[in-house]
Amino acid sequence: MPSKEVNPDLLKERQTATFDPHEFSVFWAGGEERYKEKKSLEKMFLEDPELMDDLPISYMSHKELYEHSLRKACIIGEKIRKLRADGEDGVDTYNALLGGSLGAAILKEGNPLTLHYVMFVPTIMGQGTMDQQVEWLSKAWDCEIIGTYAQTELGHGTFLRGLETRADYDARTQEFVINTPSLSAYKWWPGGLGHTANHAVVVAQLYTKGEFRGLAPFIVQLRHSDTHEPLPGIDIGDIGTKLGMKSVNNGYLGLKNVRVPLNNMLMKNQQVLPDGTYVAPKNSVLTYGTMMFVRCALIRDTALSLAKASTIATRYAAVRRQSPIDPNQPEPQIMDHTTQQLKLFPQIAKSIVFKTTGDGIWNMYNVLSGEIEQGNLDRLPEMHALSCCLKAICSADAAAGVETCRLSCGGHGYMDCSNFPTIYGMTTAVCTYEGENTVMLLQTARYLVKVYGQALNGEKLVPTVAYINDALREREFVNFDGSLESIVKAFQFVAANKIRIAYEQIEQRRKQGHGTEMAANLSGTFLTAAADLHGRAFLAESAYTELLAVSRQVSPALADVLKVVLELYLVDACLNRIGDFLRFINITDKYVTTLEIRLQNCLRQLRPNAVTLVDSFDLHDRVLDSVLGAYDGNVYERIFESTKKNPLNKEPVNEAFHKYLKPFMKAHL
């Protein structure tokens, strides 16, 4: 094992920090109580030898990895069962175990049982009647049955009305007959569907009395309860290896005349009566809620991914020495190269801003859910639009940030033992699932263009888009003085102008004779650009508001650091969209240089606290799972140690030498 002593360069970094990392860690965890809970869960799960890997999973074949992961998933499931029996059934705990940092430490490429807990059970709770909940929930909670959620099809994703799977009600037998009528109708992607789940909620187009009724969810048993053999009419398997989420057991599912009883349709929102009479749902808008909930959670996930990547890369940059700045001096810590700082520190700042924004949005969502339950849907479209673009921006920026961190570690970041490849695979996936990012931006833009029209009509807008009113009133942005507040205001002004242009593009194309939808498609790139700026303006404002609020509550030492983080974030964000700023705001070339110098000053100010800042994200070594990023910084020892686990290195001579290479080398002798 690597020595326990901390690398002297890292030690020095920690000794010269100007703030107490523990104070930040408690804030990051969400308060003292949460912090203790986190520590106790880490102890319970990360020190359990049953949940440790002898062989790094990157050395396993796909099949071996599945078997290995299912074993661990069952151990985790057993622990959840015990926690429940002991009454400790907090949702936070499950989330941490199944998706959060703890879950990633145990099953870093995903858990084949996760969808059972986070989709199958909640769908029954949300869409089943009381009777259905009684029938299914306890079996599901006890894992007597294992389910998944099957919606996406091989040929159909985002556009739900395009799904082909159909359920025809047969009043004679009081059953639904479910079919995937073509190859492109096969259900595709559900986690755990391959070989793990024996039930699924299948989303299908409902037909009763020969008429089409819209989408509905059905509980379908897929495999025999004892033998686990696929039931008749069920064609099922694993979809194959992927860029990431390698142990989720994503599956495919074909259904051929599979019959389920009437009562297997989840009927809380809509009903089919025994004679086939269809009772439509009262309010279809409610399903927005779940999607928003998931997207808000994803924003926090992206913060965690970026925090992991920046922790690894920052610690490595303190330990690695390369390329003298002064040819007469020894090689410096690479973190002393300004170009390296520009790669790393903005990622640290983004981790913090995405986290606080994610928490803020989460609170907004909770207020909103309360309002929705009381029948007040006023802020739903606004929140929906916001959650869409933030999900898109945070996932795209986090994925790019993870890669920037990886590349900043040179070749060593390319090795799996750095853990960057896995972190990237998990992070970039968020760009696609739960609403593909471009589609998300277009949804936001549609809303923005609508409210822009309202603003033109003199209507007062809801809070998160109220800046459009201001921009229309003021026309010109006069007082850009570079203060943080004015950067935030400028972002909003720029966003309002991008929305204006998108609006004008659509109008112009309508005047040219295009229908509204075609006009919107032809303006697509203007729309996504507008939504992007809207989200970034919100992030800027949120960073400003939240970080200053936190600064007022913490020690002056920590507050000073957070203010540098805030300035770094805002100046960097502004420079990353400087083309848009220059279009709409009167800024000289010289002032841009001033901003660039200011960015460098922020980097220099953050430099002495960079390691301590990532330390205070308080990510357990097993969560990071990186030879480059461990707390002790024994990078080279840990890299070398990792080669000892490589099965290829167990024998000095691989048998392929005797079988292939030797005959080839000696062939002509």
Added chain:
Amino acid sequence: MPSKEVNPDLLKERQTATFDPHEFSVFWAGGEERYKEKKSLEKMFLEDPELMDDLPISYMSHKELYEHSLRKACIIGEKIRKLRADGEDGVDTYNALLGGSLGAAILKEGNPLTLHYVMFVPTIMGQGTMDQQVEWLSKAWDCEIIGTYAQTELGHGTFLRGLETRADYDARTQEFVINTPSLSAYKWWPGGLGHTANHAVVVAQLYTKGEFRGLAPFIVQLRHSDTHEPLPGIDIGDIGTKLGMKSVNNGYLGLKNVRVPLNNMLMKNQQVLPDGTYVAPKNSVLTYGTMMFVRCALIRDTALSLAKASTIATRYAAVRRQSPIDPNQPEPQIMDHTTQQLKLFPQIAKSIVFKTTGDGIWNMYNVLSGEIEQGNLDRLPEMHALSCCLKAICSADAAAGVETCRLSCGGHGYMDCSNFPTIYGMTTAVCTYEGENTVMLLQTARYLVKVYGQALNGEKLVPTVAYINDALREREFVNFDGSLESIVKAFQFVAANKIRIAYEQIEQRRKQGHGTEMAANLSGTFLTAAADLHGRAFLAESAYTELLAVSRQVSPALADVLKVVLELYLVDACLNRIGDFLRFINITDKYVTTLEIRLQNCLRQLRPNAVTLVDSFDLHDRVLDSVLGAYDGNVYERIFESTKKNPLNKEPVNEAFHKYLKPFMKAHL
């Protein structure tokens, strides 16, 4: 197997194209003769059943993959041997087999013997004396010995003077004693070093008569010729799994008092005499040549990667249907969404521009090598600076472009059977190897700042930086009319200004009292930005010159398409750096919108020819190796077919059910 009929959507695309793809294919291959050669090699290698995989390699463990790859590498080696025996020993053929599209089709994650052919043999040729070549070359060519090239160390990469491995000459026995004195001195990364090579060229710090002499290359035998057991003092193995290049068998090497005879130091450039007298090399600048050669080749590689990715994504976008533009119409081909076009078509254009620029640079390099051999080193620094920044820009843009293509395919791009994960892994590696990209940009910038000083002194500059003279003379860019020529000129003007700012930043910091080196470090981000613009200005000019030149030589139908490609490339490149343009050139907000509309017009014009354009890259289905991108476009059939090869799907019930899941599910019953 998927049906042989071509998907009707693809068929339609091909029928409505306005040009003949064969004409473009011949141009792309480099002329009629090369085209025929390519086809014949494809026949010989890609139709050989011995070189086909039954099991996709993504399902193999690391160890299985190595064994599988070594087998194929030996078959390829045997074929190369036969080609040589038949007198067909063209370098192009080897390159295609070992690194190019053909090699990637056979061993898509890399060949453990490649470094033997492309580094070990050429190093002996380039750095060995005539006698040494006689001794080693025929054995190496015949693969009686297998070598690799060991330079990079665990703790030392780009900065060669920092290498720790040392060779001490022992005049008593006329041997060198080679040591890696610490863990960070271990050789790390050489391809084939793990378990394949039995020799290596080891680069070490040379000491004779107790004095340090600089770096020198030594041939070291690593393993026993018959048993392949590591020799005494040799600690050797595979470094482990990686993001890509998974079957290259990258290795590590520790040396402990390993003795090699005097004659094992390659002595063409520098010599050690038997008594230990050291004779220094006459010209150290010559090593630049090889690095430039490799970097020029890499620019072409990035074009190939991007061509692969855009072929796959473009064909998929013609087959996939999703999200109605008009709610009353069926779902369109996703390529009809403007946002999708903006993802794909710029990648197609970049593939073409990187290719033509790579070819152009290659020709410049060949002219230059001639000059160097005649002792004329005038253009060496200029070409070195250019090759550095182009390597950095093309690799970074290609890697980002591959990911854009992958993400444009939604979830399906995330599956390994799309081949995007492998293409990305291979492409992003280029950002790091053969000179890390940031270091490359800094090297270019150092040159640019120097010539900027010369320009200020009124000196006339060499061709590729002469635009700095123009910018200094004109101060303001007056006639930006949006013509292609003026975009090119504007790029140069912007680059000159970015170089000016970098120069001024350094000067300012020197005035503040910093030494030149520290001033350069503090201005690092200004330097990389300047180098970036220099490279992009060159790419813009090269695109303009080369594509117009080609247009004059081809049919009017093809010329029209190439002109759209050129306009798309330039307008897109300009908009991607619009912030810089707005800083230095007087462009109104409205004109930016005009450019954005022009970009959309280019997309619309390219739309009918997009599929045929990627068809004419003429990439064999096995080179693409993608269920999404095959020529016949039978996407869903091929995806589904791929699940049949998944070992997990060979049994309906995995044994992990009986071992883990069933006991867990039934635990409480």
